Amino acid sequence: MPTTEQLLSMYERMLLIRRMEERLSADYAAGKLPGAVHLYIGQEAVAVGVCAQLTDRDWITSTHRGHGHFLAKGGDPKAMMAEIWGKRTGICRGMGGSMHVADLSKGILGANGIVAGGIAIATGAAFGARLDGDGRVAVAFFGDGAANQGVFMETLNVSTLWGLPVVFLCEYNHFCEFTPSETVTAGQISDRARAFGMPCAVVDGNDVVEVWRAAGEAVERARGGGGPSFIEAKTYRIQGHLEAEAVILDGKYREEAEIEEWRRRDPIDRLREHLSAAGACDDDGFAEIESRVSGAVEEAAAFAAEGEPADPELAFDLMFVGQRP
Amino acid sequence: MARRRYIQAINDALLEEMDRDPKVILFGEDVELAIFGDTRGLLDRFGRDRIRNTPICEATLTGMAVGAAAAGYRVVLHMMFSNFVYTGFDAIANQMAKLRLMTGGQLNLPITVLAGYGAGRSTGAQHSDTPYPLLMNLGGVNVLTPSTPADAKGLLKQAIRGENPSFFLEASGRGAESGEVPDEDYTVPFGQAAVLREGRDVTVVAIGHMVKPVLGVADELAERGVGVEVIDPRTLVPLDEESILRSVERTGRLVVVDEARDRCGAASHIAAVVADRAFPALKAPVKRVSVPNVAMPYAPSAESRVLPDADGVSKAVLGLVAP
Numbered sequence: 001m002p003t004t005e006q007l008l009s010m011y012e013r014m015l016l017i018r019r020m021e022e023r024l025s026a027d028y029a030a031g032k033l034p035g036a037v038h039l040y041i042g043q044e045a046v047a048v049g050v051c052a053q054l055t056d057r058d059w060i061t062s063t064h065r066g067h068g069h070f071l072a073k074g075g076d077p078k079a080m081m082a083e084i085w086g087k088r089t090g091i092c093r094g095m096g097g098s099m100h101v102a103d104l105s106k107g108i109l110g111a112n113g114i115v116a117g118g119i120a121i122a123t124g125a126a127f128g129a130r131l132d133g134d135g136r137v138a139v140a141f142f143g144d145g146a147a148n149q150g151v152f153m154e155t156l157n158v159s160t161l162w163g164l165p166v167v168f169l170c171e172y173n174h175f176c177e178f179t180p181s182e183t184v185t186a187g188q189i190s191d192r193a194r195a196f197g198m199p200c201a202v203v204d205g206n207d208v209v210e211v212w213r214a215a216g217e218a219v220e221r222a223r224g225g226g227g228p229s230f231i232e233a234k235t236y237r238i239q240g241h242l243e244a245e246a247v248i249l250d251g252k253y254r255e256e257a258e259i260e261e262w263r264r265r266d267p268i269d270r271l272r273e274h275l276s277a278a279g280a281c282d283d284d285g286f287a288e289i290e291s292r293v294s295g296a297v298e299e300a301a302a303f304a305a306e307g308e309p310a311d312p313e314l315a316f317d318l319m320f321v322g323q324r325p
Numbered sequence: 326m327a328r329r330r331y332i333q334a335i336n337d338a339l340l341e342e343m344d345r346d347p348k349v350i351l352f353g354e355d356v357e358l359a360i361f362g363d364t365r366g367l368l369d370r371f372g373r374d375r376i377r378n379t380p381i382c383e384a385t386l387t388g389m390a391v392g393a394a395a396a397g398y399r400v401v402l403h404m405m406f407s408n409f410v411y412t413g414f415d416a417i418a419n420q421m422a423k424l425r426l427m428t429g430g431q432l433n434l435p436i437t438v439l440a441g442y443g444a445g446r447s448t449g450a451q452h453s454d455t456p457y458p459l460l461m462n463l464g465g466v467n468v469l470t471p472s473t474p475a476d477a478k479g480l481l482k483q484a485i486r487g488e489n490p491s492f493f494l495e496a497s498g499r500g501a502e503s504g505e506v507p508d509e510d511y512t513v514p515f516g517q518a519a520v521l522r523e524g525r526d527v528t529v530v531a532i533g534h535m536v537k538p539v540l541g542v543a544d545e546l547a548e549r550g551v552g553v554e555v556i557d558p559r560t561l562v563p564l565d566e567e568s569i570l571r572s573v574e575r576t577g578r579l580v581v582v583d584e585a586r587d588r589c590g591a592a593s594h595i596a597a598v599v600a601d602r603a604f605p606a607l608k609a610p611v612k613r614v615s616v617p618n619v620a621m622p623y624a625p626s627a628e629s630r631v632l633p634d635a636d637g638v639s640k641a642v643l644g645l646v647a648p
Contacts, residue, residue: 059395092429100427109395110428114419120385121420124392131350131374131398138392151415154382158389161380318426319465321433321488323515323563 002052002212004280010052010208011275012289014044014268017068019297020077021239024067024084024098027301028243034086037098040068042206042238045267046171047072049211050139050231053219059107059125059138061118065173065237066111069141070101073108081300087307094310095318115176116142116149119168123155126166126228137222139167139215145176147189156230160196165222167215168193168230171205173237178245178253193230205233206267209274236262327508332500334474335363335439338481339401341510343371346399349485351376353386353403353439361441362500364403383413390436391420399435399485407442407456407494414459421490422465437484441497443534443584444621444632448497453621453628455533455585460492461562461594467491467515468561472536474504476559479513486512496534516563520572524552527642528572528579531557532591535582538635546639551646552576561591569595570603577608578645582633583615590615609645614638 002010021039028037040047043065051060051072062069070080076091083090084098091103102110109125112118122140129136146152147170159166170189174181190200199221201214211233218229238259240246275281281289319325329337336359343349351367357378359365367376379386383404390402404410410417417438424432444453460468467489471477477495484491521536522543531539536557543553554572558564573579579599583592592613599611614633622628 059392061392090429092427092431095429096427102428102431104395104428104431109392109432110424112420114415117388117416117419120388120416121392121395123385124389124394125396126392127389128393128396128398132396136396151382151384151388154380154385158380158382158385314429315426318430320425320467323467323489325464 002209007275008281010048011271012293013048013072015289015293016296017044017071018268019293021067023297023301025243033084035097036242038065038242039239040065042262043171043173043235044068045208045211046205046233046235049208050169050215052212053215056106057136059109059122061109061122061140062111063142064099064111064113066101070108074106075103075108077296077300078303081304082307085304086310087304088310089307093314095314116146116151118142119155120151123159123164123166126164129165135223137165137219139169141169141171144170144172144181144185144189148185156193156196156198159228160198163227166228167218167222170232172232172234175237177241180253190230190232199229202232205235206265206270208267208271326505328503329474329506330501330503331474331477332362334478334506335481336365338478339364339367342482342485343375349399351401351403352379354379354381354405356403383409384415387413387416388420391416391434394434394436395432401437401485404438404440406452407440408451408454410440410456418463422463433488434490435488436490438492439495441495443497444628445498447623447625447628449623450620457494457561458585458590461591469493470533470561471559472496472533472557475506476513478506479511483512483515498534515560516565518556518558518565518568520556522555524554526552526576526646528554528556528576529582530569530595531555531582534584535633539582539638542635542638546642553642566598573599573603574606577606580612580614580641582638584633585615586618587613587615588618612641612645614641
């Protein structure tokens with residue numbers, strides 16, 4: 001069980017992700033963001049529970065829905081916000097955007113716009129860690145949609161074969177873009193990993209403690225040379241595939257009642273109730289956290305707004321090291 | 326200087342670079358047995374941590390190359406035949422070629438991808454392709470097409486020591502051919518074409534496999550009083566445009582001989598560069614001798630029909646000087 005201090009820290013991080021994304025949702029609606037954003041609202045317990053088990057030297061790869069992973073792994077909210085605004089003060093100097101936030105100094109190998117695109121990268125980093133023998137671990141976050149890509153099976157095979165320190169973290173958020181997962185997915189995703197003899201856990205992805213515990217076991221196994229693990233965290237994508245999807249979609253792919261049902265299982269509310277019941281934090285305490293988080297969001301938004309637009313010449317310098325494209 | 330076969334020169338470069346830097350690792354399908362000969366002796370010398378067989382899973386291997394590079398390794402990924410570049414193309418096009426930009430320059434990717442390319446040995450449509458036009462179009466990867474053992478060794482060393490993803494395309498049909506290779510440690514810089522033969526009448530740019538037949542044609546035409554200047558770009562990305570333009574400004578005529586398919590091929594790109602930048606110097610249209618837009622057929626009779634050959638090059642050159 002995490003300590004009270006750890007729980008409070010995870011609560012604050014989850015709340016930071018939530019409030020940052022609510023801000024991004026509003027910014028998008030107000031036309032302030034140049035590109036699309038895919039929000040992680042409702043899934044915060046997964047990123048936070050897992051990343052609480054990692055250090056800056058461990059790696060993660062993330063998805064197009066990557067803001068939560070970035071912030072959970074210690075990425076700077078200001079630099080992330082500025083990136084999404086397309087500013088030169090962004091973490092990727094405005095060259096990546098929402099779908100590609102990365103901070104190598106924190107082991108964040110990047111959010112990835114290709115579904116399943118991060119899995120093989122994490123596996124390759126884990127191969128490097130295995131050769132170094134220094135106990136580093138790579139976690140590949142991916143969704144239920146990615147589990148239907150062939151590369152998922154390939155990486156399960158090679159990582160098991162070579163005993164690589166990688167954790168496959170499937171966030172089952174019930175949707176493959178605009179398509180309910182059960183309509184495009186045969187069997188149980190965890191059975192695919194189990195078929196390779198890989199240790200598997202299926203957890204409630206809206207329970208940060210359960211995620212934290214499963215991730216702890218998997219990370220410890222990987223650090224100790226015990227090879228890869230698979231975790232499926234059952235959760236739910238509260239927002240659409242992307243913001244403003246209602247504008248582009250003609251019909252609907254889910255019912256409001258279903259969304260409401262999952263709102264009642266909100267991972268942040270649940271942790272708050274748990275902390276209250278345990279006497280770990282009272283209303284004043286929560287208000288204080290809320291105020292710190294909202295300060296951080298305001299600071300990030302101001303930083304993003306003040307930044308200069310990205311350098312239009314920079315792409316020519318960045319394609320290669322020491323070479324023009 | 327020592328005489329080495331093309332494939333031996335590649336093998337020498339791998340041995341020397343893996344000796345030189347313990348961070349160089351090599352993986353791919355069947356590399357332990359060295360089916361092409363280029364990875365011979367590596368397993369005995371360096372062990373399975375640094376060279377190992379992989380499952381057949383190119384989509385994963387290209388992504389893993391990116392991850393292992395991010396973890397601090399210098400990765401050599403052997404993809405066997407160039408057509409298998411297609412099965413691994415997602416991580417090549419979407420990750421390898423783009424991550425440096427997308428991360429704002431946080432990530433360097435010292436990755437060298439080896440693959441044999443080219444037709445002429447009845448390997449059929451799925452083992453004969455010449456994929457460099459696709460790779461050239463990605464923007465973020467270097468494309469190397471050595472035609473001689475010395476260039477093969479020098480370019481491969483440069484690729485492995487470099488910080489950028491590079492595709493080292495082995496001319497499959499040239500593996501057994503020998504040439505002089507310097508004894509000392511050397512590299513061949515990218516973006517420097519080699520003028521293999523000087524001539525005043527026609528510039529012929531020949532790529533990879535095509536260099537050898539073109540040199541033969543140049544010898545033959547010299548006897549008939551036609552001076553052919555032969556340029557081997559050696560790397561297509563970066564491309565030494567200046568050397569090509571300098572030559573065309575002198576000769577006023579250009580033929581590009583390219584084993585890739587014609588449409589959007591390397592020859593088309595070079596023709597476009599010359600049209601853009603040296604149009605006033607041209608005394609005749611630019612001619613491309615390349616592969617028609619067909620899949621490579623199997624039968625030798627059908628294969629030779631579509632591959633550029635000495636006769637085709639000769640006709641193209643003569644067509645420009647004596648229209």
